[in-house]
Amino acid sequence: MAASIPPSWTTGTVPNSFAALPTGALGTLGGQLMRLLNRAQQHEVARLLGPVPGADVLEVGHGPGVLLGLLARTAGHVTGVDPSEEMRRLAIRAHARAIAAGRLDVRAGDAGATGLPDAAVDLVVAVNNVAIWPDLDAGVAELRRVLRPGGRLVLSWHGGERPARMARGLVLPEERLRRIDDALGVRFPEVRRTLTRRCTVFEARCAP
Numbered sequence: 001m002a003a004s005i006p007p008s009w010t011t012g013t014v015p016n017s018f019a020a021l022p023t024g025a026l027g028t029l030g031g032q033l034m035r036l037l038n039r040a041q042q043h044e045v046a047r048l049l050g051p052v053p054g055a056d057v058l059e060v061g062h063g064p065g066v067l068l069g070l071l072a073r074t075a076g077h078v079t080g081v082d083p084s085e086e087m088r089r090l091a092i093r094a095h096a097r098a099i100a101a102g103r104l105d106v107r108a109g110d111a112g113a114t115g116l117p118d119a120a121v122d123l124v125v126a127v128n129n130v131a132i133w134p135d136l137d138a139g140v141a142e143l144r145r146v147l148r149p150g151g152r153l154v155l156s157w158h159g160g161e162r163p164a165r166m167a168r169g170l171v172l173p174e175e176r177l178r179r180i181d182d183a184l185g186v187r188f189p190e191v192r193r194t195l196t197r198r199c200t201v202f203e204a205r206c207a208p
């Protein structure tokens with residue numbers, strides 16, 4: 001039986017399964033499409049993050065895994081968690097060498113339940129999934145839990161200075177963006193919002 005998709009905190013309705021839980025052959029096809037359509041965003045987020053030499057990194061909701069590969073170039077170790085088996089399979093196939101070398105690890109999980117121990121990583125990043133989480137506060141709490149002192153949480157969503165035409169319908173209204181600022185502000189002393197060309201990015205830092 002297919003897993004049921006919970007309503008998202010942004011709309012209170014069940015998000016499109018293509019984005020929320022890509023499943024089966026169609027899900028795999030969707031993931032391959034995502035790899036192309038969202039590629040520029042992954043590079044923008046990677047540039048914003050900068051090199052992360054030696055860092056332990058968690059990417060939540062990695063989809064086909066483009067950003068996982070960019071992170072694995074400089075990080076000490078990268079863990080990817082995604083609730084979709086098909087997305088995990090695509091990411092594993094794309095990064096077999098990094099996995100074999102022990103630099104990358106892909107597991108089942110989501111923003112509310114990463115499966116990582118407390119204070120396990122230096123950086124958590126999530127691209128194009130914060131708006132489909134069922135519970136924003138629970139997700140932020142979980143991602144804060146796995147960060148070490150001085151650690152960084154980066155959440156990116158469709159938007160930015162010039163959203164791609166296909167993504168314009170996904171851009172969140174200011175009131176929802178402010179809700180993300182507020183949820184982060186409850187748990188982090190430092191929060192800021194940045195626009196790249198195609199992404200609206202929230203960065204939060206733990207106290208040292």
Ligand SMILES: C[S@@+](CC[C@H](N)C(=O)[O-])C[C@H]1O[C@@H](n2cnc3c(N)ncnc32)[C@H](O)[C@@H]1O
Binds near residue numbers: 035
């Ligand atoms: C639209 S895709 C984005 C994938 C990739 N990050 C990108 O930007 O191309 C959303 C991804 O988030 C995953 N996802 C769904 N619900 C999630 C949740 N609650 N927490 C984390 N990831 C989730 C989906 O399985 C899917 O891989």
